[in-house]
Amino acid sequence: MIMRDFISDALREAPAAIHYKVSQRMADYFPGKAVVETATWQFSLEEYAKAGLCSLTPKTPLHTQFLSYWDGEETRIYQNALQAWFTVVWQGYNLEVFKLTVDEDSHYWILADIREIAESFFRAVCEWELEIRSEVLVFDGDCWHKDEDLFKAIKSSTFDNLVLHGSLARDILADLQHFFESRDFYQTYGIPWKRGVLLVGPPGNGKTHAVKALINSLGRPCLYVKSFKGRRDTNEHAIQAVFERARKSAPCLLVLEDLDAQITPQNRSFFLNELDGFEPNTGILTLATTNYPEKLDPAIVNRPSRFDRKYHFDLPGAPEREDYIRMWNHSLRLALRLTPEGIGQIAAITEGFSFAYLKELFVSALMSWINQAKALQVEGSMDAVMAGQVSLLREQMLTTNTTPASEPESDPENK
Numbered sequence: 346m347i348m349r350d351f352i353s354d355a356l357r358e359a360p361a362a363i364h365y366k367v368s369q370r371m372a373d374y375f376p377g378k379a380v381v382e383t384a385t386w387q388f389s390l391e392e393y394a395k396a397g398l399c400s401l402t403p404k405t406p407l408h409t410q411f412l413s414y415w416d417g418e419e420t421r422i423y424q425n426a427l428q429a430w431f432t433v434v435w436q437g438y439n440l441e442v443f444k445l446t447v448d449e450d451s452h453y454w455i456l457a458d459i460r461e462i463a464e465s466f467f468r469a470v471c472e473w474e475l476e477i478r479s480e481v482l483v484f485d486g487d488c489w490h491k492d493e494d495l496f497k498a499i500k501s502s503t504f505d506n507l508v509l510h511g512s513l514a515r516d517i518l519a520d521l522q523h524f525f526e527s528r529d530f531y532q533t534y535g536i537p538w539k540r541g542v543l544l545v546g547p548p549g550n551g552k553t554h555a556v557k558a559l560i561n562s563l564g565r566p567c568l569y570v571k572s573f574k575g576r577r578d579t580n581e582h583a584i585q586a587v588f589e590r591a592r593k594s595a596p597c598l599l600v601l602e603d604l605d606a607q608i609t610p611q612n613r614s615f616f617l618n619e620l621d622g623f624e625p626n627t628g629i630l631t632l633a634t635t636n637y638p639e640k641l642d643p644a645i646v647n648r649p650s651r652f653d654r655k656y657h658f659d660l661p662g663a664p665e666r667e668d669y670i671r672m673w674n675h676s677l678r679l680a681l682r683l684t685p686e687g688i689g690q691i692a693a694i695t696e697g698f699s700f701a702y703l704k705e706l707f708v709s710a711l712m713s714w715i716n717q718a719k720a721l722q723v724e725g726s727m728d729a730v731m732a733g734q735v736s737l738l739r740e741q742m743l744t745t746n747t748t749p750a751s752e753p754e755s756d757p758e759n760k
Contacts, residue, residue, distance in 0.1 A: 352407060352428045355445055364452055367445060371454055378441075379460035384452045386488045387471040390442060391425055398473065399435040399466075401442075435469075438462050477566040477594060484568065484587055486575030495569065502557035508669045508700070509551055510662065517542070517555065517656055518562055524630055525565060525596060539626045541651050543604070544634045546658030549701025552634045555658070556600055559632065566597040573607050580612040588619040588626070595628030604633040605640040613642055621651050660699055667692035669700060673707050681714060687728030694735050702738060710734045 351370075358366045364382075371380050394401045403409040409429040415422050426444055433440040440463065441456040457463035481499060483492040504514045524540045531538035544552045560567045568591050573583040591599045601607060608616055620631065631652070638646060638655075646652055661669065670692055674683050683691065695703060710731040717730075 351430070351443075352410075352445070356428070356447075360447060363445070363447060367443070367452075367454065371443075371456070375456060378456045378458065379463045381455040381457075381460070381463040381467050382453070383455070383467060384450065385471065387474045388453055388467065389474040390431075390444070390453065390470060393470045393473055396473070398469075399433055402432045404430040404432050404441065433466070435466050438466070440466055475590070475593065477568075477597075481560070481567045481569050482590070482594075484570045484572075484583070484590075486572040486583055489568075489590065492569070499557045499560050499567075502554055502561050504555075504558050504562070506672070507551055507554050507558055508661070508665050508672065509555070510659065510665055513656065513658075514555065514558075517544075518559060520654065521559060521563060521630060521632075525563065528596070528628070537625060537627070537650070539629050539631075539650075541620070541631045541633070541653050543638075543646065543652040543655045544632070544658060545638050545655050546636070547660065547699065548636045549699035550658040550660060551700055552636075552658050553602070556602070556632060556634060560598060560600070563598065565630075566594045567600060568594060568597060569600045569602070570607070571602060573612065580609070581615045584612060584616050584619050588624070588629075591629050592624065592626065595626075597629060599629055599631045601631065601633040603635065604645075605635045605637045608641065608645065613645070617644060617651070621648070660697060661703075663692055663696070666695055666698065666703060669703055673704075677711075681711060681727055683727050683731065687731070690728065691731055691735065694732065698738075706731065706734055706738060709738070 355363060355367050355370075364384075368380075368382055371378075391401065393399060403426075407430045410427045411424040411429075412427055413422050413424050427446045429442075429444045431442045431444070433442055438457065443454040443456070445452045455463045455467055457466065479496075480491050480493075481496050482489050483495060504518065507514055521540075521542065528538055530536075544555060546552060568587065570587055573580045573587070575583055587599070591597055620626070633652065635641060644651075646655070667688060670683070670688050674688060691706075695706065698706070710727065713734060714727060714730050
């Protein structure tokens with residue numbers, strides 16, 4: 346068999362037999378080599394090499410197939426191999442890795458002179474991938490991945506640009522900081538060192554921003570669960586994978602967004618067992634959000650030791666609306682700003698508006714001002730424009746048979 350045809354010959358096999366056939370050929374053609382085969386997502390070979398922890402050289406005369414990726418104007422094009430055979434140098438050892446991708450799933454064969462070297466390399470790559478290094482590990486129902494955009498959003502989120510009622514922001518942050526600083530206290534008094542905190546309230550009132558600001562302020566490893574529902578695995582398998590990973594990362598934050606949408610009658614018992622069953626979950630602070638607490642089973646929200654504390658994010662009152670309007674107003678160019686009197690007026694006539702609707706008010710008023718700019722080149726003109734937009738938004742709420750509280754959760758405090 347000609348080595349340069351190894352990949353193309355493998356891809357001609359029936360999908361159900363392809364991996365077995367490759368393994369068989371590896372044993373036939375490399376009888377003196379130790380082979381470790383894996384399809385686990387944790388074996389992030391190319392990311393490991395990009396971090397400078399090993400070197401990869403495509404093996405010739407095989408043709409290596411690369412896919413190019415582009416994530417936007419401000420990012421560079423980068424490549425990942427689909428089908429490849431690499432020569433690897435790692436910690437003074439020479440290895441080879443064959444990568445085969447079928448239906449978006451990558452399979453790897455690690456070849457080394459002795460099995461101990463192959464297994465050590467495999468373990469090193471997987472352990473590195475599971476480390477949380479100034480980043481956030483996101484679970485989307487199928488697997489974990491690092492989300493750079495989410496991490497950037499978290500790093501820009503603080504409590505300085507978040508408007509909440511009274512001391513709510515300060516209380517939540519102090520509560521979570523105290524948990525992570527109190528390990529010895531918990532152990533001294535025989536109290537399980539774990540915590541559950543639930544942020545409750547209608548959409549658009551700062552829960553998501555608060556979560557990001559907490560992650561940023563606490564500086565702890567964070568696992569961020571977007572969904573337990575995947576394409577391949579069951580909800581139960583996904584829930585188990587999440588909590589197993591959290592136990593390995595503890596002490597850490599485990600964030601469950603929109604808990605009411607994630608927990609179903611089918612997976613509820615399994616979730617409760619992972620949250621508060623036989624495993625101790627030592628050092629895990631579970632931080633969850635819900636727009637509709639009435640949809641959650643009382644066994645989840647009312648049972649002690651599951652979610653010990655609930656913080657309510659209600660529609661903003663007049664003082665919070667005025668603070669939010671003042672914050673937004675300060676960020677605008679002078680010609681677009683409300684007058685001091687206008688700030689108070691808009692705060693007074695927006696009762697029942699969520700922060701998300703207040704943000705929409707500013708955006709729509711700015712667009713209206715721009716469209717009428719020639720006629721509005723007078724000081725204080727934004728006062729009238731925004732007051733008119735308040736009326737239009739209220740009509741929209743009535744015609745769509747919604748209230749401000751039904752606005753989908755956004756991140757309104759981040760400008």
